[in-house]
Amino acid sequence: MTTTTEAARQTERTEWLRKMLEIRLFEERVQELFMEGKIQGTTHLCQGQEAVSVGAVGALADRDYLTTTYRGHGHALARGMSMEAGFGELMGLASGCCHGVGGSMHLTDFSRNLIGAFAIIGPSYSVGLGAAMSAKLRGTDSVAMAFCGDGATNIGTFHEALNMASVWQAPSVFVIENNLYGEYSPLRETTAVDDLADRAKAYAMPGVVVDGQDVDAVRSAAAAAIDRARGGGGPTLLEMKTYRYRGHSRTDPAKYRAEGELERWKQRDPIDLLGSQLAAAGVLTEAEQSVLRSDVQAVVDAAAAAAAESPVLSLEAAKGYVYAS
Amino acid sequence: MSTHLESVQAEVAAGTVELSYREAIRAALEHELEEDPTVLLMGEDVATAGGVFKTNEGLSDKFGHERVRNTPICENGFVGVALGMAVTGLRPVVEIMFSDFMPTAADALVNELPKFRFMSGGKCVVPVTVRSIGGATGRFGTQHSATGESWYIGVPGLRVATAATPASAYGLLRAAIRDDNPVLFLEHKALYSRKGPVQLGEVGILPIGPAGTLRSGSDVTVVATLLMADRTLAAANLLADESVSAEVIELRWLRPLDYDTIVESVSKTGRLLVVEEQVHAGGWGATVISELTMRGVPFERPASLSLPDDMLVAYSPTLEDAIVPGIDAIAAKIRSLVQA
Secondary structure, eight states: OOHHHHHHHHHHHHHHHHHHHHHHHHHHHHHHHHHTTSSOSOOOOOTTOHHHIIIIITTSOTTSEEEEESSOHHHHHHTTOOHHHHHHHHTTOTTSTTTTSSOTTOOOBGGGTEEEEESSSSHHHHHHHHHHHHHHHTTOOOOEEEEEEGGGGGSHHHHHHHHHHHHTTOSEEEEEEEOSEETTEEHHHHOSOSOGGGGGGGGTSOEEEEETTOHHHHHHHHHHHHHHHHTTOOOEEEEEEOOOSSOSSTTOOOTTSOTTHHHHHHTTOHHHHHHHHHHHTTSSOHHHHHHHHHHHHHHHHHHHHHHHTOOOOOHHHHHTTTSOO | OOHHHHHHHHHHHHSSEEEEHHHHHHHHHHHHHHHOTTEEEEETTTTSTTOTTSTTTTHHHHHOTTTEEEOOSOHHHHHHHHHHHHTTTOEEEEEESSGGGGGGGHIIIIIIHHHHHHHTTSOOOOOOEEEEEEOSSSSOOTTSOOOOTTTTTTOTTOEEEEOOSHHHHHHHHHHHHHSSSOEEEEEEGGGTTOEEEEOOSGGGOOOSSOOEEEEOOSSEEEEEOHHHHHHHHHHHHHHHTTTOOEEEEEOOEEETBOHHHHHHHHHHHSOEEEEOSSOSTTSHHHHHHHHHHHTTOOOSOOEEEOSOTTOOOOSSHHHHHHHSOOHHHHHHHHHHHHHO
């Protein structure tokens, strides 16, 4: 590796660190805003899973498509959605990406080809496949990345989509974020296999197990799958082994977890992992990382404050979203 | 391709023609595929042998298997695929082979298609047409005979259309495909061979919303859909010999529902009968009666002729015929209302 390429790589990794911090601190602020009553209903946070969002979504080109789930804040931010649009949506205000109509579980952004965030498991895969087939039929070279969680691998739509994608050789990348719990239930109680990537065999496509805490590993695996899809090689199933630090949703204290499990996973925190590597490589000192964290916190604070200034959408305007005229 | 098909195609080129309901469906699909390169068909067996009900005959040969695409047997999956295609620039027409299968795609039909544009803050359109073929009298048994016509009428964001005549089939299907909203388009399998005049081309495309008056009359308003509209028209024609004058309204859209046409008719006749191939509870007939009552329309006690409550469609031909309202039963009901 030449010095220049190595420098570029480290610059990119520094950007990943910043983006992961943005997601982490965004989610922490969401939690605070919830406690203050400024965000209501429910939220599904992704602290601990930032490397998957940044590594996988960041590997997409602008022209590619993305579908995600109710645990989608990280994917949306990694795709380039502004924090203000995210906070505004969660606060139910017109400044939100969906003008406050969708809420926490539906962070979509058609201007960035983030075409769906689903509160019901399954259709992130079928709809994502539709976007991939649309790209293929329209003669473009766009690919579509679809996310789901480990729990979604037991619903029919997951299997229906993988089968169709393989039969049609769709330019799709399917990502499972395996955070070990489907809502409150541990994976081993609900699922017949340990490695969810094994399910790819039934659909004659590659299934790859990836260390979801290692952003470099995530990026490499995602980039390879995207290249394969774009080159006409068909779909890939990627299983990201990861962990969510919070419960399933706002009301879940996650007391079902074994003692020490959370702490063990935090030993491999994706932000700390990359941060220590960057420090060891002399790219970014601990002091510089501390400054970076403060910078990101300031951006988060400013975005939350700016979003909160927004009015609420009028009921008349919301009615206009039901049907296209 | 059959000689018959070629002769139909020749007539199609000429303008108004006599077509079967099946040929009208096929013509609508063909014309939309021809005129809009973003239109495509998907579903189980749609590309093979013209489809199960032969509504797609020759279309995969003409437009290719990419645009007329067979899917695996997985309704929820492929309706979801259609949604992904629709929000990225295509205009898919999906076929659910029997209406009884629609609930296997209920997540897509209820939670995804109708809510997608709304939840995005109006940032997308969802031009998906879901065709489905329903109805009894074909001896298909309990799980292949539902019309399903009222299952999804309470879903904002969705449109629901039904076709009772070849002209309606052609005009409504083309309107559905052209609409930027998700439309559930319901056909009745007993009507496929029914013939009637169809105006082809742009002039034959029907508007979204309005009901159709199949027959004018002054004594009673009868509202019906699908096969029941067809049978009601036959019953009304019989009753004309007895000097009973029935106005027959084909309810083409169940969502949006054209109350105004019904109100206008009932204001004239003073009597209302709804004829439904479904149980009365929870259906469009009850909704129509409720709305007219709330509007204070003056009419005599309204009546419903529908499938018997707490009963299901049986396979046995004798039993099935006893369950589904026939022409004689409809005529008798109309007669009883007018002569009461």
